[in-house]
């Protein structure tokens with residue numbers, strides 16, 4: 001019996017988009033920086049892709065609407081795909097494209113996650129994963145209150161929880177990794193890294 005020839009898709013290296021999600025203050029930036037360092041993957045900070053108008057709106061204490069968020073979500077998706085095809089230097093003189101990219105995005109609602117999931121359309125080599133950082137509203141209020149020099153103020157956290165559609169069971173069994181984000185920064189960073197490593201080993 002002859003072995004089935006692998007398809008061109010299965011011969012290609014899978015490329016991963018790791019979206020670090022959750023309401024303001026859950027630790028997206030802190031976790032993304034850790035994954036960026038530990039996995040040597042490029043990192044896109046979602047906050048830096050907002051338009052000045054959106055940033056001003058949030059700084060003025062007004063939550064973004066769906067309409068404010070669409071172009072931002074599409075931009076994050078397209079920039080993630082682009083980053084996966086950008087060669088990165090290695091320790092040798094050769095260059096290669098990264099096997100993944102880390103991106104922070106609150107992705108509060110299911111339809112926002114669906115916008116990011118579109119990255120896999122026509123790209124069977126790409127997998128999108130969401131690392132959902134879970135902690136209580138009061139804990140996030142405290143963290144955002146303690147954060148300096150950021151447009152997002154603590155009184156915005158409540159609106160983030162009002163918008164939040166926590167991933168449902170079908171998402172959790174598929175492309176969402178739920179991580180307990182109630183502990184200290186180091187614990188949460190380690191939990192997120194082990195969830196990502198486990199997903200990579202399990203071929204998820």
Ligand SMILES: Nc1ncnc2c1ncn2[C@@H]1O[C@H](COP(=O)(O)OP(=O)(O)O)[C@@H](O)[C@H]1O
Nearest residue numbers: 024025026027028029030143147183184185188
């Ligand atoms: N697990 C944690 N416990 C306590 N403080 C944290 C934790 N993770 C992050 N922080 C701090 O809380 C604030 C918000 O964290 P950040 O990573 O910016 O969250 P996000 O990007 O989700 O808004 C920062 O000042 C950060 O240093």
Ligand SMILES: O=C(O)[C@H](O)[C@@H](O)[C@H](O)[C@H](O)COP(=O)(O)O
Nearest residue numbers: 023024025046047064069106152
């Ligand atoms: O660091 C933060 O405080 C958050 O990341 C914050 O900036 C916010 O969550 C989004 O960037 C805004 O967009 P949403 O209103 O869609 O969350």
